[in-house]
Amino acid sequence: MSPRLSPPRFRTEYNENDQVFSISGTLRPQGVQELASSLAQLQDAARRSHGVLYIDMRRLVLMNNTAFHALTGVMVEACRARPELRLVVVISTIVGWAARRFRHLSQIEPAIAVETYDSDFYPGxxxxxxxxxxxxxxxxxxxxxxxxxxxxxxxxxxxxxxxxxxxxxxxxxxxxxxxxxxxxxxxxxxxxxxxxxxxxxxxxxxxxxxxxxxxxxxxxxxxxxxxxxxxxxxxxxxxxxxxxxxxxxxxxxxxxxxxxxxxxxxxxxxxxxxxxxxxxxxxxxxxxxxxxxxxxxxxxxxxxxxxxxxxxxxxxxxxxxxxxxxxxxxxxxxxxxxxxxxxxxxxxxxxxxxxxxxxxxxxxxxxxxxxxxxxxxxxxxxxxxxxxxxxx
Structure with missing residues (x-):
């Protein structure tokens, strides 16, 4: 009898109209295989998007190194496969770790930008x-x-x-x-x-x-x-x-x-x-x-x-x-x-x-x-x- 898998504590979704790939919840897989369907969904979103694909991480509570390297690897690969595509990773100042993890991503791949969502949302x-x-x-x-x-x-x-x-x-x-x-x-x-x-x-x-x-x-x-x-x-x-x-x-x-x-x-x-x-x-x-x-x-x-x-x-x-x-x-x-x-x-x-x-x-x-x-x-x-x- 195969062991029961616990339900995923994260969610991914692609909105084709707005070209937004959203990730929310807690992303702490034991191995990359746990992310296989989500990574495939991101790859598909990159293939179907034109101009700019937004990666929305505003509701991502936690992310371990396994998930970080797997996701960023797909992002970099997508940009290099399609030089005309730009990726914008959207984070929030509320999730402090996100800025630390993603700040160097644009140095690795110039076609990827990291934006802080709420830096302009509260102008006054x-x-x-x-x-x-x-x-x-x-x-x-x-x-x-x-x-x-x-x-x-x-x-x-x-x-x-x-x-x-x-x-x-x-x-x-x-x-x-x-x-x-x-x-x-x-x-x-x-x-x-x-x-x-x-x-x-x-x-x-x-x-x-x-x-x-x-x-x-x-x-x-x-x-x-x-x-x-x-x-x-x-x-x-x-x-x-x-x-x-x-x-x-x-x-x-x-x-x-x-x-x-x-x-x-x-x-x-x-x-x-x-x-x-x-x-x-x-x-x-x-x-x-x-x-x-x-x-x-x-x-x-x-x-x-x-x-x-x-x-x-x-x-x-x-x-x-x-x-x-x-x-x-x-x-x-x-x-x-x-x-x-x-x-x-x-x-x-x-x-x-x-x-x-x-x-x-x-x-x-x-x-x-x-x-x-x-x-x-x-x-x-x-x-x-x-x-x-x-x-x-």
């Missing part, structure tokens, strides 16, 4: 990953949670669910959900190492257990399909230049019948009184500034369309206004002050704005602070909440 995120931005994130979560703890159950949140918080930032929201709703499991994933380091430190300091903090690319998560009952992505679709790719991944990891929950802003609707005109001008300019860096902080009301186009059903959408009357007005002031520091500081300078523009730009933030602290004043920051169910 660097502004929001700096350690100095952490206090603003903590204060923002503190202010929005007063509203969201009441809103979440209307969108399907309840105790005992398997929850994923994608683009979790510093992890505050995951902690609050963990305490309030007691999920059976909660995974918090982000692309920022500094934010995750902070999140883990807070969890350790406060003795919080049960949250799985994970480093990962929200557009190419190393997470299996159909795992979570409730998937959240807060204030994040608006900072990516291709939010539909994030939603595609949220859809993939959500179980059929589960819900995807997103929050986004419309910064031009930030308001204040007195000094409303100055405040309005500045936040209109904030939207333009973010657009310059390929981010859309006007996305809030568009959330319903994005969720429908992602294939979700039973769409629920609502909005709420965070104001200076929600607890201590100084919290609102701290948020606006942090916005001024980042938006009128590094971002405006890097765009090349004039000193005169930056001075007027800053004045609007200062006037928003004035409105928040004025004894008769009102200052607001609007948030849109939307969720949809993945069809069963």
């Amino acid at each position: 995120q660097a502004f929001l990953e700096e350690g100095g931005f952490i206090p603003i994130l903590r204060t923002q979560t503190k202010m929005t949670w007063r509203h969201e703890r009441e809103i979440l159950p209307r969108h399907g949140m309840r105790p005992g669910l398997a929850v994923a918080d994608i683009c979790c930032g510093i992890g505050d929201f995951a902690v609050l959900v963990h305490k309030e709703f007691q999920p059976s499991r909660i995974v918090a994933l982000d692309h920022s190492r500094s934010s995750l380091a902070y999140a883990r430190k807070v969890a350790d300091d406060f003795g919080i257990q049960g949250i799985e903090y994970t480093y990962g690319d929200a557009a190419q998560m190393l997470v299996s399909d159909n795992q979570f009952d409730f998937v959240t992505c807060r204030h994040s679709l608006q900072i990516f230049n291709r939010p539909e790719l994030i939603l595609k991944e949220l859809h993939r990891i959500c179980r059929p019948g589960g819900r995807i929950y997103v929050t986004n802003e419309k910064n031009s609707h930030c308001l204040g009184e007195p000094r409303a005109e100055s405040i309005q001008w500045t936040y209109n300019e904030v939207a333009k500034l973010f657009a310059h860096f390929e981010m859309d902080v006007e996305l809030g009301p568009k959330s319903r369309r994005y969720l429908i186009e992602a294939g979700l059903e039973d769409i629920r959408i609502e909005s709420f206004m965070v104001t200076n009357l929600d607890g201590d007005p100084q919290d609102f002031v701290n948020v606006v002050s942090a916005w001024e520091g980042v938006y009128a500081g590094d971002m405006a300078v890097r765009r090349g704005d004039s000193p005169e523009f930056i001075e007027r730009f800053r004045q609007g933030f200062q006037d928003h602070i004035y409105a928040a602290l004025h004894p008769k004043g009102y200052a607001g920051w609007p948030i849109w909440v939307a969720s949809g169910r993945k069809p069963a």
Whole structure:
């Protein structure tokens, strides 16, 4: 009786329309014979492709030397057999070993290029990953949670669910959900190492257990399909230049019948009184500034369309206004002050704005602070909440 072979822990697929050969999972064969069908598939893809063949390794978790040498051998052989063919190996910074293994491949064969997928995917995120931005994130979560703890159950949140918080930032929201709703499991994933380091430190300091903090690319998560009952992505679709790719991944990891929950802003609707005109001008300019860096902080009301186009059903959408009357007005002031520091500081300078523009730009933030602290004043920051169910 022949021994039973364990099922393969990797998957290969060729998309002829896009000329993409994809490899995902864990590629650790004992011998080359275990890869025979995949190598033959790659050879066939190289024969059938014209111009450029993409080798997509963004979801390849591990690869041993046997697999590496076998695959790269087929790639080099294909290029030398067909001098007109170019191969582009696509990797991600999330999978650190990939860059080390493949960096020298183009030196061996000039027709093979290695591209880092997510180096250009987050064009503006660097502004929001700096350690100095952490206090603003903590204060923002503190202010929005007063509203969201009441809103979440209307969108399907309840105790005992398997929850994923994608683009979790510093992890505050995951902690609050963990305490309030007691999920059976909660995974918090982000692309920022500094934010995750902070999140883990807070969890350790406060003795919080049960949250799985994970480093990962929200557009190419190393997470299996159909795992979570409730998937959240807060204030994040608006900072990516291709939010539909994030939603595609949220859809993939959500179980059929589960819900995807997103929050986004419309910064031009930030308001204040007195000094409303100055405040309005500045936040209109904030939207333009973010657009310059390929981010859309006007996305809030568009959330319903994005969720429908992602294939979700039973769409629920609502909005709420965070104001200076929600607890201590100084919290609102701290948020606006942090916005001024980042938006009128590094971002405006890097765009090349004039000193005169930056001075007027800053004045609007200062006037928003004035409105928040004025004894008769009102200052607001609007948030849109939307969720949809993945069809069963």
